[in-house]
Amino acid sequence: MLYLASRSPRRRELLGQLGVSFSILDVDVVEVPMPDETPVDYVRRVARDKAKAGWESQEHAVQAQAVVLASDTEVVLDGRIFGKPKDADDGVQMLQALSGRTHEVISAVWLVSAKREHGDVCISRVRFAELSEAEIAAYVATGEPFGKAGAYAIQGKGATLVEYLEGSYSGVMGLPVFETAKLLREFGLPV
Numbered sequence: 118m119l120y121l122a123s124r125s126p127r128r129r130e131l132l133g134q135l136g137v138s139f140s141i142l143d144v145d146v147v148e149v150p151m152p153d154e155t156p157v158d159y160v161r162r163v164a165r166d167k168a169k170a171g172w173e174s175q176e177h178a179v180q181a182q183a184v185v186l187a188s189d190t191e192v193v194l195d196g197r198i199f200g201k202p203k204d205a206d207d208g209v210q211m212l213q214a215l216s217g218r219t220h221e222v223i224s225a226v227w228l229v230s231a232k233r234e235h236g237d238v239c240i241s242r243v244r245f246a247e248l249s250e251a252e253i254a255a256y257v258a259t260g261e262p263f264g265k266a267g268a269y270a271i272q273g274k275g276a277t278l279v280e281y282l283e284g285s286y287s288g289v290m291g292l293p294v295f296e297t298a299k300l301l302r303e304f305g306l307p308v
């Protein structure tokens with residue numbers, strides 16, 4: 118039985134794209150980078166923490182049959198990690214920093230079962246157009262940046278900010294579908 122340890126509706130939608138059936142687990146893990154932790158190591162660790170927390174939240178009988186999948190997505194610019202904005206000002210500052218620049222979106226997916234655990238990391242490059250103060254203010258006022266790493270959603274109005282993408286669209290959106298399908302097959306869950 119497959120479980121998705123995530124509150125994100127995007128992850129639900131992207132996993133649904135693969136045609137596998139799954140149930141949702143609610144997990145809450147602390148998302149704070151450790152000193153000297155690289156962004157890739159951080160994203161991988163958080164995805165793993167979410168999957169392990171999901172697996173550990175289940176009763177023994179369920180654990181024996183369960184494969185728990187979780188993911189984490191962060192935006193990285195000049196080595197700085199941009200998670201979900203705390204408030205509107207934080208969102209404005211992130212978008213100002215991303216304006217006219219190319220950043221990385223790092224998404225990790227992790228699977229945990231009774232017998233094994235394994236994951237993968239997907240890195241995409243996204244170039245933003247030069248954004249005026251007014252454009253940033255108008256975008257933040259839509260409310261879309263909240264709950265999104267880097268304060269934008271490529272699957273929404275945020276697409277109008279993106280000049281160029283190299284990598285995985287689904288990875289930027291929150292769950293890299295190619296890597297996820299590969300991992301599911303490894304765990305005996307054909308897609």
Ligand SMILES: Cc1cn([C@H]2C[C@H](O)[C@@H](COP(=O)(O)OP(=O)(O)OP(=O)(O)O)O2)c(=O)[nH]c1=O
Pocket residue numbers: 122123124125127128144148167188189190191192201222264265266267269270271272275289290291
């Ligand atoms: C860059 C980008 C991020 N995002 C979202 C995906 C993730 O939901 C969110 C990054 O935060 P995460 O901490 O990865 O995930 P989450 O807290 O939303 O959900 P979970 O319960 O699985 O921990 O940003 C988009 O929806 N579109 C985008 O273009």
